[in-house]
Amino acid sequence: KKVGLLGIPFSKGQPRGGTEQGPQAIREAGIVEKLEQLGTQVCDHGDLTFDYIENDTPDGNVKNPRTVGHANKKISKAVSDIIYNGQLCLNLGGDHSMAMGTIHGHAQVEPDLVVVWVDAHADINTPLTSPSGNIHGMPLSFIVKELDGYVPTVKGFEWVKPCLSVKDLVYIGLRDVDPGERWIIEKFGIKAFSMQEVDKLGIREVMEQALKAIDPSGTRPIHLSFDVDALDPTITPSTGTPVHGGLSFREGQYIMEELANTGRLNCIDVAEVNPSLGNKEENTLTTETTLEVLNKCFGQKRGGGFPSNYVMP
Numbered sequence: 001k002k003v004g005l006l007g008i009p010f011s012k013g014q015p016r017g018g019t020e021q022g023p024q025a026i027r028e029a030g031i032v033e034k035l036e037q038l039g040t041q042v043c044d045h046g047d048l049t050f051d052y053i054e055n056d057t058p059d060g061n062v063k064n065p066r067t068v069g070h071a072n073k074k075i076s077k078a079v080s081d082i083i084y085n086g087q088l089c090l091n092l093g094g095d096h097s098m099a100m101g102t103i104h105g106h107a108q109v110e111p112d113l114v115v116v117w118v119d120a121h122a123d124i125n126t127p128l129t130s131p132s133g134n135i136h137g138m139p140l141s142f143i144v145k146e147l148d149g150y151v152p153t154v155k156g157f158e159w160v161k162p163c164l165s166v167k168d169l170v171y172i173g174l175r176d177v178d179p180g181e182r183w184i185i186e187k188f189g190i191k192a193f194s195m196q197e198v199d200k201l202g203i204r205e206v207m208e209q210a211l212k213a214i215d216p217s218g219t220r221p222i223h224l225s226f227d228v229d230a231l232d233p234t235i236t237p238s239t240g241t242p243v244h245g246g247l248s249f250r251e252g253q254y255i256m257e258e259l260a261n262t263g264r265l266n267c268i269d270v271a272e273v274n275p276s277l278g279n280k281e282e283n284t285l286t287t288e289t290t291l292e293v294l295n296k297c298f299g300q301k302r303g304g305g306f307p308s309n310y311v312m313p
């Protein structure tokens with residue numbers, strides 16, 4: 001399958017500038033060359049451009065509502081077009097508010113999709129439970145059908161159609177969950193493998209149970225939303241909300257290898273890379289780790305491999 005690469009240089013879902021430089025940092029780390037080396041054809045759709053709405057005052061406590069709402073409407077359309085054209089959509093962010101648009105867009109073409117959310121955070125606060133009002137901590141609450149009655153209308157989000165059921169969502173890597181989010185996870189029985197479960201069960205068992213929980217038939221399209229802060233901050237330091245005790249480099253690679261093995265990965269978000277945080281060395285470490293984990297989604301094997309036309313000398 002061809003990969004459709006989409007840059008989403010966006011940062012208004014959170015207060016720290018810099019995630020708008022994420023796409024460029026991941027490109028400069030060689031994502032296109034790496035994918036082509038793996039025999040994957042890449043169609044680079046370039047970076048989206050966003051309008052910054054004038055005096056975008058908060059709606060309730062929700063910050064930059066119109067700017068984030070408009071951006072995600074544009075993201076949704078762009079992702080729909082890429083998926084519609086049969087490409088595997090690889091979205092380079094940008095803060096995690098982008099996932100409202102990427103999942104919404106993917107679901108317009110593949111309504112039967114399931115979501116694997118790899119993150120230290122649940123990102124399912126509603127505008128009323130969010131302690132910060134930063135939309136990158138709320139994207140899922142706007143698109144989950146069962147939360148429709150808990151999410152007030154927010155300026156700029158009138159276009160959003162809830163398109164995901166709680167039973168089609170699974171979390172891996174949680175370790176910083178707000179009270180409102182925990183209430184939602186328990187009330188709706190959302191499958192969640194926090195770092196406690198990762199330690200208790202081991203990543204192999206977590207992946208087996210996670211995929212079985214959301215897609216027992218093994219037939220549904222998968223949307224991976226990967227927040228790089230799911231990984232331990234010692235290996236991805238340049239990110240806005242680092243939390244100690246994250247996934248190891250090996251666990252991160254294993255998650256992607258298992259998702260690749262399904263053959264049903266249709267859309268991938270890479271969120272919260274912030275090159276403006278940390279020094280040059282930390283920047284390089286963050287993007288190189290991200291690439292090494294990500295390339296396992298596209299068939300890179302830790303056991304090695306050779307091109308189909310390889311001739312033994």
Ligand SMILES: N/C(=N\O)NCCC[NH3+]
Nearest residue numbers: 119121123136137227241
């Ligand atoms: N990285 C973040 N989400 O994944 N930050 C916001 C979440 C705070 N509850």
Ligand SMILES: [Mn+2]
Nearest residue numbers: 096119123227
């Ligand atoms: Mn996130």
Ligand SMILES: [Mn+2]
Nearest residue numbers: 120121227229
């Ligand atoms: Mn996070």
